[in-house]
Amino acid sequence: SLAKLAIDERFYISTPIFYVNAAPHIGHAYTSVLTDAMARYQKIKGKKVLYATGTDEHGLKIQQAATANNEDPKKYCDRISDQFKEAIQICECDYDDYIRTTEERHEKVVQKIWTILEEKGHIYKGSYEGWYCVSDEAFLTETQTKEVPGPDGKPIRVSADSGRPVELFREENYKFRLSAFQKDLLKWLENESVVKPVQFRGDVIAWLTKEELPDLSISRPIDRLKWGIPVPSDPSHSIYVWLDALFNYLTVAGYPDEPYVWPPNIQVIGKDILKFHAIYWPAFLIAAGFEPPKQLLVHCHWTVEGQKMSKSIGNVVNVVEAAERVSPTALRYFLLRQGVPGSDNDFSMMQLINVANSDLADNLGNLLQRCTGPAINVDQIAPSIFEADFHALGQEGTDLFNSLVQLPDKVSKRFDDFEFYMGLQSIMLTLKCANIVMQSKKPWELKKQNKMDDVYLILGACIETLRVVGIMMQPIVPSLSSKLLDRLNVDASQRTWNHAVFTEQVEKRPLGADQTILFKRIAEAQPTAAATN
Numbered sequence: 467s468l469a470k471l472a473i474d475e476r477f478y479i480s481t482p483i484f485y486v487n488a489a490p491h492i493g494h495a496y497t498s499v500l501t502d503a504m505a506r507y508q509k510i511k512g513k514k515v516l517y518a519t520g521t522d523e524h525g526l527k528i529q530q531a532a533t534a535n536n537e538d539p540k541k542y543c544d545r546i547s548d549q550f551k552e553a554i555q556i557c558e559c560d561y562d563d564y565i566r567t568t569e570e571r572h573e574k575v576v577q578k579i580w581t582i583l584e585e586k587g588h589i590y591k592g593s594y595e596g597w598y599c600v601s602d603e604a605f606l607t608e609t610q611t612k613e614v615p616g617p618d619g620k621p622i623r624v625s626a627d628s629g630r631p632v633e634l635f636r637e638e639n640y641k642f643r644l645s646a647f648q649k650d651l652l653k654w655l656e657n658e659s660v661v662k663p664v665q666f667r668g669d670v671i672a673w674l675t676k677e678e679l680p681d682l683s684i685s686r687p688i689d690r691l692k693w694g695i696p697v698p699s700d701p702s703h704s705i706y707v708w709l710d711a712l713f714n715y716l717t718v719a720g721y722p723d724e725p726y727v728w729p730p731n732i733q734v735i736g737k738d739i740l741k742f743h744a745i746y747w748p749a750f751l752i753a754a755g756f757e758p759p760k761q762l763l764v765h766c767h768w769t770v771e772g773q774k775m776s777k778s779i780g781n782v783v784n785v786v787e788a789a790e791r792v793s794p795t796a797l798r799y800f801l802l803r804q805g806v807p808g809s810d811n812d813f814s815m816m817q818l819i820n821v822a823n824s825d826l827a828d829n830l831g832n833l834l835q836r837c838t839g840p841a842i843n844v845d846q847i848a849p850s851i852f853e854a855d856f857h858a859l860g861q862e863g864t865d866l867f868n869s870l871v872q873l874p875d876k877v878s879k880r881f882d883d884f885e886f887y888m889g890l891q892s893i894m895l896t897l898k899c900a901n902i903v904m905q906s907k908k909p910w911e912l913k914k915q916n917k918m919d920d921v922y923l924i925l926g927a928c929i930e931t932l933r934v935v936g937i938m939m940q941p942i943v944p945s946l947s948s949k950l951l952d953r954l955n956v957d958a959s960q961r962t963w964n965h966a967v968f969t970e971q972v973e974k975r976p977l978g979a980d981q982t983i984l985f986k987r988i989a990e991a992q993p994t995a996a997a998t999n
């Protein structure tokens with residue numbers, strides 16, 4: 467099993483688990499697609515992968531959402547959790563485990579961890595007086611809040627980070643000696659790759675060194691929070707939802723059965739939950755005697771047409787609706803082609819359609835059509851092709867050859883670092899070179915002159931390019947890549963990453979039978995109201 471493999475032979479990657487208080491939007495899709503692309507990439511590089519995702523279902527926020535919906539909390543969670551599952555599957559995310567924090571296997575782990583922390587002396591009974599942000603499920607100090615004008619002009623207090631309203635709480639709760647772990651956390655952070663991109667590691671170190679770490683409340687009285695896991699030694703308290711939620715990563719690892727898959731290789735998170743994952747989480751783990759994760763990969767947020775997504779503005783992009791409108795392939799492609807993990811990104815339907823049409827329909831799909839259409843490729847073959855054939859095509863052929871042989875290293879380097887957008891940029895440039903060969907050599911004219919050897923020389927160079935590119939694009943657009951590789955009749959065993967490299971094709975091979983169009987152009991978007999004003 468995975469658990470027995472060394473950390474460099476297996477690959478355990480996770481997404482955050484999603485709050486079930488609203489329908490999945492493109493921010494959630496991005497986290498998922500980014501994780502799925504990395505999981506697929508590692509798989510075709512030969513790793514044994516565990517990709518875990520799921521839903522975060524306890525806490526005051528969910529309790530309130532269920533009440534507002536007039537629904538029993540468990541039924542409410544079942545319903546929304548299914549929506550997340552559906553949205554993630556529509557985005558072709560091929561997860562291995564889908565955890566819900568209301569499952570028994572998880573509740574057992576959380577209670578066991580609580581007991582360990584208690585036995586090791588890291589928990590004490592105290593009290594909390596201060597601010598709490600229900601939307602973020604976060605305890606905040608005075609300086610982490612600020613006053614802003616409310617909807618009616620009267621000042622309200624909000625989280626300085628998220629801008630969401632906070633309430634004053636005074637209650638008894640159990641506390642975790644977070645203050646005792648500052649040194650351990652700084653030691654963990656010495657390794658530059660534990661938090662990526664690098665600017666986020668800087669943020670964490672600044673939080674840890676600027677002020678003293680306060681201890682953390684990790685329970686709520688049951689009359690305040692019913693919808694939670696009970697503290698095993700004191701059922702009058704429920705366990706703080708973030709302690710509960712973070713340990714989902716240990717549950718999916720198979721703990722407490724031995725052996726379990728630990729530590730995670732990479733945990734993908736949004737920048738808004740960095741503090742929970744880079745301070746609380748490793749501190750809990752170290753305290754309980756576990757190794758902290760090898761790496762946190764932090765991504766920024768998506769705005770929509772320049773604005774923060776929000777229910778009140780009404781600009782939240784629903785994943786299922788977007789995928790149905792433009793196809794899951796186009797949605798995935800856009801998120802990975804346009805999404806830069808280290809900076810905020812903007813989602814626009816118009817731009818998505820333009821990018822997908824120009825890259826997938828024109829640059830890729832059209833090239834395939836030109837190489838395989840029966841009018842030109844009368845024998846329906848992938849011809850044999852040698853290095854010398856590229857050079858025989860003149861400067862354009864040599865340019866294509868050089869671009870193609872440099873591509874694998876370029877793309878691997880970028881994909882290794884979650885810079886899928888940069889890898890895709892290189893792939894698109896190589897495809898452009900192939901299109902230039904087509905455009906300058908005009909095989910359709912050579913065919914009219916019956917120069918079929920010359921025709922197949924051109925087709926051979928372009929088909930070989932498409933084969934390499936098709937393998938590389940599997941993590942990005944899995945179903946489209948598989949259709950492409952099927953058409954090129956690339957055997958399933960020849961689709962691993964080490965085959966994504968120019969290889970002289972000594973024998974010609976027949977093409978696959980499916981001649982349907984690879985990617986249908988998406989009809990232009992209707993101009994939005996804003997654009998017509």
Ligand code: ME8
Pocket residue numbers: 481482483484485486492493494496497522711712713714734735736737738739766767768769775
């Ligand atoms: O935070 N753009 O759940 P969540 C990009 N349950 N990513 C976004 C985004 C946006 N506009 N909005 C949200 C939680 N996300 C907790 C996690 S893990 C133990 C518990 C990302 O449903 C966000 O950054 O609010 C986070 O990574 C993920 O979606 C889940 O957010």
